[in-house]
Amino acid sequence: MCASPSIPPLTLALLGAGSVFAMSSLTERPPGSMLRSAVVKVPEITVYFWLIKVLSTTVGETFADWLTNNVGLGEQGTFALMAVVLIAALVWQFLLNRYLAPVYWLTVVLISITGTLLTDNMVDNWGVSLVTSTIVFSVALAATFAIWYRLEGTLSIHTVDNFRREVLYWTTILFTFALGTAAGDLFAEKIALGYFATLMIFAGCILVIGAAYRLHLLGAIATFWATYVVTRPLGASLGDYLSQPRDASGLGLGTTTTSLIFLTAILVLVSFLAITKIDKPRLDERMPAA
Numbered sequence: 001m002c003a004s005p006s007i008p009p010l011t012l013a014l015l016g017a018g019s020v021f022a023m024s025s026l027t028e029r030p031p032g033s034m035l036r037s038a039v040v041k042v043p044e045i046t047v048y049f050w051l052i053k054v055l056s057t058t059v060g061e062t063f064a065d066w067l068t069n070n071v072g073l074g075e076q077g078t079f080a081l082m083a084v085v086l087i088a089a090l091v092w093q094f095l096l097n098r099y100l101a102p103v104y105w106l107t108v109v110l111i112s113i114t115g116t117l118l119t120d121n122m123v124d125n126w127g128v129s130l131v132t133s134t135i136v137f138s139v140a141l142a143a144t145f146a147i148w149y150r151l152e153g154t155l156s157i158h159t160v161d162n163f164r165r166e167v168l169y170w171t172t173i174l175f176t177f178a179l180g181t182a183a184g185d186l187f188a189e190k191i192a193l194g195y196f197a198t199l200m201i202f203a204g205c206i207l208v209i210g211a212a213y214r215l216h217l218l219g220a221i222a223t224f225w226a227t228y229v230v231t232r233p234l235g236a237s238l239g240d241y242l243s244q245p246r247d248a249s250g251l252g253l254g255t256t257t258t259s260l261i262f263l264t265a266i267l268v269l270v271s272f273l274a275i276t277k278i279d280k281p282r283l284d285e286r287m288p289a290a
Helices: 004-023 047-070 074-095 101-124 130-152 163-190 195-214 220-243 254-276
Strands: none
Touching: 047 074, 047 101, 047 163, 047 220, 047 254, 074 101, 074 163, 101 130, 101 163, 101 254, 130 163, 163 195, 163 220, 195 220, 220 254
16 A cells, blocks of 8 residues: 555656756766866766666665575674675776676665674674664765865766775765665654655755755765765665565565565666766766966
C-alpha cells in the first residue's frame, strides 16, 4: 500500500537534482584556469552521475548487511575485509592517469559499503551512539572541507587532477558515506520515523537544495556537496525500505534481492558510460589567469 506514493517525489528529487547539477557542472570550475581532461580523475556531473550515486548508496547499505549476515565474519571481520578490498581499489584508482568509469565507480561502491560498515561497527560494537557518530562524522567532514579549501582555495571536483587533491576528494567521499549512514539510521531507527518517512525527508531535502540553487541562494560547489551528502541517507533509507521485513517498516525484498537489483543497474549504467564516454571530463578551453 505504501510503496506507490514513494515513486513520484523520489523520482522528482533525483531528476531535479540531475538536471540542476548537469547544467551547473561548468560553473563549478574555478575561473581563470585551464583543466586538461586527460588528468582530471572525476567524471562530469550528469544525470547518470546522480543515478549511479544513489544506486551505490543503496548497495552500500544492503550489501553491507548481506556480507555481515552471510559471510560469517561478523561486522568487525567484514569491515576489515572490505577495508582491504577498498584500499586495493584506491591504489588502482590512484595509479591511473585519467578518469576510467569502471574503476572510479567500483571505488565509490566499495567506499559506500565500507562507510556503512564503519558506522555500524561504531554503533553496534564500539559503544558509540547514532547521535555521537553523526556528530563525529559531521565534524570530520567539515574539517576535511576546511583543510581542502585552505590548501587548494576551492572545493571544486573539477580540480581533482593530482595526488593531494585526490586524497582530499576520497577522504571527503568516505566521510559523506559514513555520515549519511549514521544520519539515516538516526532518523529511521533512533528517532523511529521508519524507513519510508526518512526516505521522504531526504528526498525533500534534495528538492530544497535544488530550489536554493535555482534561486541563487547556493553556489554550484556548495549545492553539489550538499546534495552528495544528502543522497547518502536517501539511498540508505531506500535500501532499508526495500530490504527490511514488513514488520520493521520495510517491503521485505531482502538484502540479497535488493543488492542484486541495484548492482545490476550499476553495472549496466557504468558499462554504458565506459562505452559512450559521455561523462568523460571535458577540456576547459579557457586560458589560465595571468
